[in-house]
Amino acid sequence: MSRAFLVVLDSVGCGGAPDAARFGDDGANTLGHIHQTVGLRMPNLMRLGLAQAAGLSDIAGEGLFGVAREVSMGKDTPSGHWELAGVPVPWDWHYFPDTHPAFPPEITAEVAKFCGTDGVLGDCHASGTQIIERLGEEHMRTGKPICYTSADSVFQIAAHEESFGLERLQDICRHMAPMLHAMKVGRVISRPFLGQNAADFKRTSNRHDYAMEIPSPTLLDWAKADGRATYGVGKIGDIFSGRGVDENRKGFDDALMGHLSDLVDEAPDGALVFANFVEFDSLYGHRREPEGYATHLEWFDEAIGPVLEKLRKGDLMLFTADHGNDPTWHGTEHTREQVPVVAAGVGRKDIGQVMFVDVAASVADHLGLSERGPGRSFL
Known part of the structure; x- marks a missing residue:
């Protein structure tokens, strides 16, 4: 039975969101500007198709690649993750004014x-x-x-x-x-x-x-309803308030890579592993440090290589992001961007432009789940 590993590189956007101007982010491009400013050497993800997906190169990848766009009216962690898991946010979030004091x-x-x-x-x-x-x-x-x-x-x-x-x-x-x-x-x-x-x-x-409690069942809930083992890595358990997660493993990103590697070894047939690597965002995006961001991207790429090599026949490992956080942009906040979608385990396929909810539908399709949500599978 197939397994699925959905890996979110927190804030690793690739520009081009059609509504970016509404958020003051027209022209933001996390991967593109890091590549222009510092340069990136990421042979493992580039080989799968990250370079073409992010517009960094015309060299075609060997895996599945494309970009995804969000419909939820936010550029934050819950909006991105919930929608990647099949549930667009059905309300407008409350934001505190940039004043002092900021809070009621x-x-x-x-x-x-x-x-x-x-x-x-x-x-x-x-x-x-x-x-x-x-x-x-x-x-x-x-x-x-x-x-x-x-x-x-x-x-x-x-x-x-x-x-x-x-x-x-x-x-x-x-x-x-x-x-x-x-x-x-x-x-x-x-x-x-x-x-x-x-x-x-x-x-x-x-x-x-x-x-906040998510308003309807997500990919994690769909998997549990079909009797599948579900694992969170990083802050997934927090983002989904523990719903649909059998076990959550936490730590800094280097420890999370170890957890992901262990789960490639240990997760049973039919399992869903949902991971978030946050330090791109928390340590380098918000601090506006393109050099540090580039170094962390290259660390991730090198570390994921041995993990990819351990995948079993029939496994899917899909890499994406929840929003952008362009370290060359003004301010210190997230940036409204589309995100790359790159996957190993399903052959070469250029999926072009898809929606966040299509990620959930595709992972569900790969696992053979009963529920697919509002998206369409691109597999």
């Missing part, structure tokens, strides 16, 4: 009340790493949690794992999630960090996303 007073008052402090720090749009560097020492002195957001529909709370406490941080995020979800804020995210001062603060791998 009742939100920050509730955070402070729960934490027993006389206020919060931040209350603004910010880069997660930069705000920890700026406010982390004050947070450790005062115990006040650091609250911030971005151009995405998120409410993030950063706190020191030891001085504030990881469980306490997760408790406050869990407490705040219903209030924020009622406002159509997509995620409340706990952002723990360690270190003694601004020079050595580092976020840990114990991040947890408290996402």
